[in-house]
Amino acid sequence: MLPTWVSCLFRPPNENDCMIEQTPRERPINLLVKASGYSSILFVILILFFLLREGLPAVASADLSSLFGTIWYPIEGYYGIWPLLFGSIIVTITAILIAIPLGIGTSLYISEVAPVWIKNILKPIIEILAGLPSVVLGFIGIQVAAPLLREGLNLPTGLSGLTGAILLAFIATPTVVSISEDALNTVPASYRQAALALGATRWQTLWNITLPAAKSGVLTAVMLGIGRAIGETMAVMMVTGNAPVMPHGLDAIFLPIRTMTATIASEMGEVATGSPHYQVLFFIGIILFLFSLTINVVASWVSTRGLKRSERSLS
Amino acid sequence: MKWRILPLFLGLCLLLAGCAADSGNPTPELTSVYIQNKGSDTIVNLALAWAERYQTLRPDVRLSVTGGGSGTGITSLINGTVDIANASRAIKPEEIKAAEANGIEPVEHVIARDAIAVIVNPQNPVDELTLDQISRIYRGEITNWKEVGGEDRPIVRLSRETNSGTHVYFLEAVVRLGNSNDKTIFSPLTLLLPSSEGIISEVASNPNAIGYDGLGYVTDEVKMIAVSRGKDQPYVLPSIQSVNDQSYPIARDLYMYSRQDSSQAVLDYLEWILSAEAQQIVADLGFVPVQTAQ
16 A cells, blocks of 8 residues: 555545645745745746847847848858858757657667666666767767768768767757657556557557657657757857858758857857847847747647647547 | 864964965065966967966966957956956957956057968878968868869868957958958858867868968977968968068967056066066977067
8 A cells, every 4th residue: 555645646636635734844845845946937037038138239239131141250240140040950950850760769669679678778878878968979079970971971071060960969869768768658558458459560559559649748859859959059069160151052961050059159258248249149049049948838839739638538 | 172273273374474484475465466367279378387387486476377269368358357368469449448448458568479370181282372372262262272282172261269369360461461451251161160279180180171270289280381472482381480580471479468557466477478487488389489588
């Protein structure tokens, strides 16, 4: 028999035996927990306020034709953000195209196929990969990945968007794996048993039953992986070559690229507070903020929408 | 309990006072002075070597040296967060204006000279280029090594980030060939690498690459290009000698900026930097001394 508090965790809180009365000693702790919860909301609002206050004047001070131009060379007053925007988007999309099959495949293997002992080895290793500092990955990228790609694909230089995308894929994959593996684990065993009992093969069960049942969780994993990739700074700054080239086609991924995050990181140190350059860098920060806001909103929309549907199907 | 520590504490005080008196230090202050020094990545190794030597001479002075780029150093001086800014380019008029608005009057000191070496991969058969050819490579007008007598390979241009004084100097002296009315900028295909070491390592591994770096940073893994001012002028390799006799065309002064109302410790340090002993360190690190040692 489980203790009361454990069973209460799995029950709706309005059941009478779960209503725990607040004692005077608990009250300060309660307040503290509440305060830390609300403070994170407060911090997000403050960050947004600060970003808008520092960044929005850029629209006025660096004139718009310059801001939406195609040349980024801030020390001469060229503040065209398109090359940076496209640079970030191209690198992130390529990274996520690598990370999705890799991440979902790994999570399917770990949760559905692998024997227990392999699972026990793989999971901690992937968690270590998630905790690897990106500067270490960047160093590996410069020393190993860039020369290999240059020789293998006969590129002019290995410091290209592709090298950055591959590193970002390695950074995003652990996020995708751990979240989609959690989602796969929540699929009730009865689904699989029913499928197997009806004569489906293991692959048919996995592909047609388990994965679709965990769809919302897997999509959330993908969205959070995108969020992880677009916000990454250090690794891309080290390996993408940072040339603010305006992309002209899909082959831009094989050329050097400059991302928004790398631009902020490498230039924020030199700007005088309040100068147009400073404001434009914060403006780029606003764009990044909007990106990650969109990604998070879509991720939570996807997961709650999926929840309602599964609730519907269970009822 | 509390009183048992007191004699120990008093003893420690006496011991420390004794040490300070023993060091034979001429300054009346016994407390140590703290000098913050920040800026150019070109100068950072030199500044570190100076700081280490100076602290053995003057144990009462503590120096903290950081890099980050000339722009970063000058911005810090303007914001009043450092005592001395290192810069591999002269301060800009708008930076002086910004400093004066903050009540700081920057004072310039030329502390060494530096040659900027143009470097390529050792496999690259090109040995010499004119200033004009280098300029056209970085403007994006020359895009293949065969146009300057090399193999049929694309040229990959490497540069430091825009906050680097070396970048600004190279833009003005080489890309624009010293013409201040010229508003040309680097080709957008130029790779902007965050460090001098990054440029050396990419040039060392990539036969398509061309880069530039301070003479003090050049290693054996890369090949230096002999540069001439024009087609019929002599091609000269960068060295201390060719900078001193002004035959090497891409050389510049290195600066430290302090504020007008600097403390005596900062003034002493800046004076020591121009001494024969400190300028010997300049030569040891591959830079060019400003005063010949007496």
